[in-house]
Amino acid sequence: MDYYGASIGRLIEAFRSLPGIGTKSAQRLAFHIISMPEDDVKGIAKAMTEARHNVHFCKCCCTVTDGEICPICAGGESGKRNKRQIMVVENSRDLAAYEKTGRYDGVYHVLHGAISPMLGIGPNDIRLRELMMRLQGPDGECTADEVIIATNSSVEGESTAMYIVKLIRTLELPVKITRIASGVPVGGDIENIDEVTLERALKGRTEL
Amino acid sequence: MDYYGASIGRLIEAFRSLPGIGTKSAQRLAFHIISMPEDDVKGIAKAMTEARHNVHFCKCCCTVTDGEICPICAGGESGKRNKRQIMVVENSRDLAAYEKTGRYDGVYHVLHGAISPMLGIGPNDIRLRELMMRLQGPDGECTADEVIIATNSSVEGESTAMYIVKLIRTLELPVKITRIASGVPVGGDIENIDEVTLERALKGRTEL
Numbered sequence: 069m070d071y072y073g074a075s076i077g078r079l080i081e082a083f084r085s086l087p088g089i090g091t092k093s094a095q096r097l098a099f100h101i102i103s104m105p106e107d108d109v110k111g112i113a114k115a116m117t118e119a120r121h122n123v124h125f126c127k128c129c130c131t132v133t134d135g136e137i138c139p140i141c142a143g144g145e146s147g148k149r150n151k152r153q154i155m156v157v158e159n160s161r162d163l164a165a166y167e168k169t170g171r172y173d174g175v176y177h178v179l180h181g182a183i184s185p186m187l188g189i190g191p192n193d194i195r196l197r198e199l200m201m202r203l204q205g206p207d208g209e210c211t212a213d214e215v216i217i218a219t220n221s222s223v224e225g226e227s228t229a230m231y232i233v234k235l236i237r238t239l240e241l242p243v244k245i246t247r248i249a250s251g252v253p254v255g256g257d258i259e260n261i262d263e264v265t266l267e268r269a270l271k272g273r274t275e276l
Numbered sequence: 277m278d279y280y281g282a283s284i285g286r287l288i289e290a291f292r293s294l295p296g297i298g299t300k301s302a303q304r305l306a307f308h309i310i311s312m313p314e315d316d317v318k319g320i321a322k323a324m325t326e327a328r329h330n331v332h333f334c335k336c337c338c339t340v341t342d343g344e345i346c347p348i349c350a351g352g353e354s355g356k357r358n359k360r361q362i363m364v365v366e367n368s369r370d371l372a373a374y375e376k377t378g379r380y381d382g383v384y385h386v387l388h389g390a391i392s393p394m395l396g397i398g399p400n401d402i403r404l405r406e407l408m409m410r411l412q413g414p415d416g417e418c419t420a421d422e423v424i425i426a427t428n429s430s431v432e433g434e435s436t437a438m439y440i441v442k443l444i445r446t447l448e449l450p451v452k453i454t455r456i457a458s459g460v461p462v463g464g465d466i467e468n469i470d471e472v473t474l475e476r477a478l479k480g481r482t483e484l
Binding site (some may be wrong): 071072073075076078079081082083085087088093095096097098099100101104105106108109110111112113114115116117118119120121122123124131132133134135138139140154159160161163164167245 | 278279280282283284286287288290293294295296301303304305306307308309311312314317318320321322323324325326327328329330331340341342343346348367368370371372375377383416455
C-alpha cells in the first residue's frame, strides 16, 4: 500500500474495513475520492459522522430515525395508521421493504436481529423486551389486536418467531398472532424452487 | 428513503454516489456505519478528508503521493533506481501492480488516463505534456535511455501508446521506445482466449 503514500493507504484500509468491500473495490473507491472536489468529499464525511451521531431508535417501535419517534409511529398516534396492528420485523430495511409495497397501514416493531445461538445472539440481545413492554402497555392492558410476525424464513427467523409466540402465550396477552405466508415467490419458476418452500406453498394453499 | 429518517437517507445517497455501489450496498454500508463505534466512524471520515486534502502528484512522475516527490522517484535521485528507464502507465494502480512484481527497477510516468475520443479525453487531458517536458529535460538534453509504454492493451491504451511514439519521434528524442508484450496470460487456457490475443501471442513469439 506504500505505493500511493500514507494517506491514501489509510483510506484504502478504512474502506476495506467496511462489509462487502475487498482490496480492489477499496482502491477504486479511494482513487475516486481523491479525484472528487474537496467539498463533495467533506459532504460524504459529514453525512457519515452526522448519521452516526443523529441516529436514534424510535422509542415506540425501535426503528432507526432522526427524532424521538418515527414518522410511522407518529402516524399511529394521529390515527392515520392502525397502531393496534403490529408487524414484527428483523431490521429497518425489512420495514422499508414492507413500506414500499404501500399496502400495510399498521405499525411495526423492529427487533434489530434474530435469535441465533450460532452467532451468540440470545433473546436479550434483540429488542424483544421492548416488544413485550409495548404489548402489555403502561396500565397492563394489551395495546394490540394483532401481531404479525414478519421475521425472515431462515432458521434464525423461524426460531425467533416461535420464541415470540411462546412469550406472548406465557404472558397470556389477548392478541391474535399471525405469520406472513411462506411459498412460491411471484415470478418464481417452480422447477427451480427448493423442496422446503414447495412443501410450505402446498401446506399454505388457499381455496379459490 | 424517508423510512429511515433524513440523516441515514443522506448517508445512503452519499454512498450511492460512489462508483460500483448500488442502492442495496449503500443501505448495507449505511447501516454498518450507524452500528459502528462513533470514533471509528470519525476515523473513516477523517481518512477520507485527509487523503483528499493531502494528495499530491509527484512533481517528477505524476503519481499520487503524500510529499513533493514520490518514494520511487526519490529512489531514482539517490541512485537506487534507474531513472533513465521510464515506464509509462495509465494510473497509479498500474504502477502499484508493477511494483508488486518487484522485478522493475526503473522509474514511472503516470498519465492519469488514456486518450479516448469516445469519452472526450484528448491528449491534453492526460499527463502527456509532463512526460515530454520530462524527457526533454531542462537543458533540452534527453533524460532517458528507454521509454517502456505499459498502457492497457485496450483500444484507448493502444492509441495512447501510438500517440506517445508519434510525439517522441516528432521531437526527435534519441530514446529507445518499447511496448510491454501482449499474449497469453500465465495460467490462461488457450481454448478460452480471444483471437486477437492469440494472434498477438503468435506474432510476438520468441526463440527458445
